[in-house]
Structures are given as C-alpha cells and as structure tokens.
Amino acid sequence: MRRTSLALLILLAACQRTPAGDAAAPDGRDTSASGLERAAIASGAIADASKISPVGLYQRSHEAGRDALCVIPGKDGQYRFGLEAVFGEEPNCRGHGAARRAGDKLILSFKGGDRCIIVAQYDGDQIALPGVVDMACADLCEGRGSLEGVSFPRIANDAAAALRARDRGNDPLCDA
Template structure:
C-alpha cells in the first residue's frame, strides 16, 4: 500500500512540472513563427511574408461593392497608400496616407484631422484590418460604413497597377 501511495505521489508531482518552452520563436520582424512555419519557409513551401513588399494593388469585389487598397513606394523606406471600401449605394469609407512595415503588420497612418491609425495584418497575400478600429477612423466613412474587419486580397504586386487604380468616382485611388 505504501509503495502505491509513493508511486501515485511521484506521478502527481510529474504532472505538476512547468510546461516546456514553446517551439515558437520570434522572427526578425518581431512576429512569432513556429518551428514548422520556419521549416516550411526554409523549404520554399510557403513564402516569407517579411520579405514580400506590400507595394501593389489589393482588391476584392463583393455583392455590395468593391474594396480596394493601393500601396506605392514613399520616402525613407515607407509607403503611401489609398483605400476605399464600398458597402452598397451610399455607405463607403475612403482615405489615404503613409504606411510602414513592422514584422507581419502594416501600420496605416491616415492623413486628416483626427489622425486615424490602423495596425493591419499583412501576410504577403492580403491586408486584413482588425475587427475593431480607433474611433478617430469614423470620419473616413459615410453612412453606416466601417473599416472594421475589411480585408484586401492582393491582385497585383507592382506600383504601376497601384497607380492605375481608381475609386468609384473614377479618381485615382493612390495619389502621386
């Protein structure tokens, strides 16, 4: 009986040991990358998003309209962008400004009064805005439109395509 109790206590103590450290390690951009993801990048199975320039045109058409984001080179390693999200006949959001990379993030700083800043997820294939954005960004939208959760899949990876992009009023989306 005593041996059984000692064995049970030893098993219980083993179960309460602190867990091993995670296999995820930060990449050079500060994002957490798992060992499996590092191996897939090294083998070429997936692209290393930290090395893919965000310059290009990101666009998605849907039943209520079209969402478009253009990104062009700017000064000092930064970028310039313009975006429009359309939600039917009237509601829409539109803005432009400067952007910079931070690991797997694209930080969009809109020009204008309230200084709207959105930290978007960037994986090389799309730009995804978060589900909640700063209240200062409400001025970019008309009607019941919102930039919350809008995603922009990549359709072109060159500045020329981004510069040709037009909004629904046929004005240039990215300003030169």
C-alpha cells in the same frame, strides 16, 4: 497501469517544455512564428511575408460593392496608400496616407483632421484590418460604413497597377 501513467506523464511534460531554439534569435529571425511556420518558410513551402514588399493593388469585389487598397513606394522606406471600401450605393469609406512595415503588420496613418491610425495584418497575400478600429477613423466613412474587419486580397504586386487603380468616382485611388 502504473508504467503507462508514468509514460503519459513524461510525454505531457515533454510537450510543455519550450525548445531552446525558440528563445530570442540573435540572428534577427522572426521568433513570433511557430516552429512549424518557420520550418515551412525555411523549406520554401510558404513565402516569408517579412521579405515580400506590400507595394501593389489589393481588391475584393462582393455583392455590396468593391473594396480596394493601393500601396506605392514613398519616402524614407515608407509607403503611401489609398483605400476605398464600398458597402452598397451610399455607405463607403475612403482615405489615404502613409504606411510603414512592422514585422507582419502594416501601420496605416491616414491624413486628415483626426489622426486615424490602423494597425493591419499583412501576410504577403492580403492586408486585413482589425475587427475594431479607433473612433478617430469614423470620419473616413459615410453613412453606416466602417473599416472594421475589411480585408483586401492582393491582385497585383507592382506600383504601376496600384497607380492605375480608380475609385468609384473614377478618381485615382493612389496619387503619383
């Protein structure tokens, strides 16, 4: 009994230690990913989202409408984007602006009166807005619409598809 308890105590202590390789990586590797995720990226089982360009078209159709986001190349390594989220016949959100990458985040800075900035999660296949957005972003929406928690799965990974995307009024979602 005593040996079993000692063995369990040693195993528990070993599980709680941080491996030496998980400290800050001097070679620029993303240390925010778990060890399992880094191993999967290294083996090629999953793609490294930090190396996948966000340029393309992201869209989801649902019973209340369609959510679409386009991302095209901009100046100085940044991107330009346009988005529309539709929640039935009247409530919707629409905006455009500049975006930049920060690791696994895409920082969306909307043009307009109030400076709406949303830090979205980007995993290479989807752009997901957080569950809570700044109050300055309320001006982007009509009716009871909100951008909180809206996600946009990728359907195309080229600028041409993003430039062809149209909003509900048949206007370009991303301007050239």
